[in-house]
Amino acid sequence: MNSRVVGVVGVVLALWMALGRWPFGIGGSLSWWYVPTIGLIFAGLQLWLARRISITRARGKRTGRSTIVTLILTWVCAIGFGFTVPDLANGQLESILSLASGSAFSAEMSIALCNPLGIIAFVLATASIMFAYSDARDPKPEEDEGLEGTMVAHPLQ
DSSP: OOHHHHHHHHHHHHHHHHHTTGGGTOOOTTHHHHIIIIIHHHHHHHHHHHHHHHHHHHTTOOOOHHHHHHHHHHHHHHHHHHHHOOEEETTEEEOHHHHHHOOHHHHHHHHHHHHHHHHHHHHHHHHHHHHHHHHHSOOOOOTTTTOOSOOOOOTTO
């Protein structure tokens, strides 16, 4: 996994999560709350992960499967969050999903889905950072490692 790709995609997804409704014409005042609370924090987590992946590569180790899977799931949840997070447009809450369907029920369902998707995205991003830390670690020494060849004399002999 390339750390530059992780950094770029992470920042793009942070922008999507915070300001993704603006190209669809439903940007509103809530976006200015989403940028510092969701966008910057998610971008920071993704850049931190990109740094940990580059450290893993610099140490000559592979990025583990758990890091990659949690990262991909993070990105999927972030994309879903961007589609379902509401913004205050024309005096009512609208999301991209509710704009596409045009029903009030889908607006309520979008609001109901965006919270779990956002929480899961942040939890998985944190988990992928933890997995990336463990990818770069050296293996634990075995219990008997380093004791070969010499035995300590018993103190009473």
